Amino acid sequence: MVTPERAGMRQSAGFRGLVASLPIVTGYLPVAFSFGLAALQAGLPASTALLISALVFAGGSQFVMVGLLSGGGGLLTVLPTVMLMNARHLLYGAPVAALLPAGQPRPPAPALAFGLTDEVFATAISQLPQVGPADRARWLIGLQLGAYAGWLAGTASGLAMGVQLVAQLPLLADMLAFVLPGLFLALMLGLGAGWLVPASCAVVVTCLLLPRLPGAVVVPLAMLAGAAAGACVQRKEGSGVVA
Known part of the structure; x- marks a missing residue:
């Protein structure tokens, strides 16, 4: 009740x-x-x-x-x-x-x-x-x-x-x-140090793809890569896995 x-x-x-x-x-x-x-x-x-x-x-x-x-x-x-x-x-x-x-x-x-x-x-x-x-x-x-x-x-x-x-x-x-x-x-x-991995991942993807693809395509792909990296970090931390 x-x-x-x-x-x-x-x-x-x-x-x-x-x-x-x-x-x-x-x-x-x-x-x-x-x-x-x-x-x-x-x-x-x-x-x-x-x-x-x-x-x-x-x-x-x-x-x-x-x-x-x-x-x-x-x-x-x-x-x-x-x-x-x-x-x-x-x-x-x-x-x-x-x-x-x-x-x-x-x-x-x-x-x-x-x-x-x-x-x-x-x-x-x-x-x-x-x-x-x-x-x-x-x-x-x-x-x-x-x-x-x-x-x-x-x-x-x-x-x-x-x-x-x-x-x-x-x-x-x-x-x-x-x-x-x-x-x-x-x-x-x-977020403390938690932003370093997703931000670094997004930067790397941007640098690799920007010479080959239009910016309108690269930006969302870099966002997706950064978000995926952040989700992986959260999942590892939540399961007690130390990277």
Whole structure:
């Protein structure tokens, strides 16, 4: 039987996850703002840009979508490209699922998978082990909801005010370009030494393939390689195997 005290603890787990999302939201707001601005400058309707953020929820892929759509690309061009770029997310589920104890109630897998962005994954991997097993699913949902809300809010702000702000502050557009790489770097440093293997793997794959293949193909392949390497490291650590 779930007592009122226990129910309150589980509710607070979701709130703690929401609080844990604040660093992600801080990084998402300017990136999503930049996306809203880029979508307007590419001639997309504001409603379409907001719908893309709501349904895709993947920063790099959304910028690629804007470029392809504004260049006249059709669904046969846009969808495979976006799916390839987001394929690395398929590798994120297993390490996170391993941290959610069996037998505990959890939201449906598609709901958890939708919010598992790069930044949410990095935060979950580093902080979920410190959350009580019974509270982890609620904490993760809170983390994902906060990140999602921040992304939508940033997109809406860019659509509403982006053009006017850039007209008054021309350097703003250049500054926004550094926010996403800075966010990735901060999250990787927060993982400690755990980011070295996947990052090194991605760099090696990039160096090997870039002279032979287009950048649009190399980048998602390098992401997949890095994500696979990170998943292997997590699996070895979880099974007690010392590399």
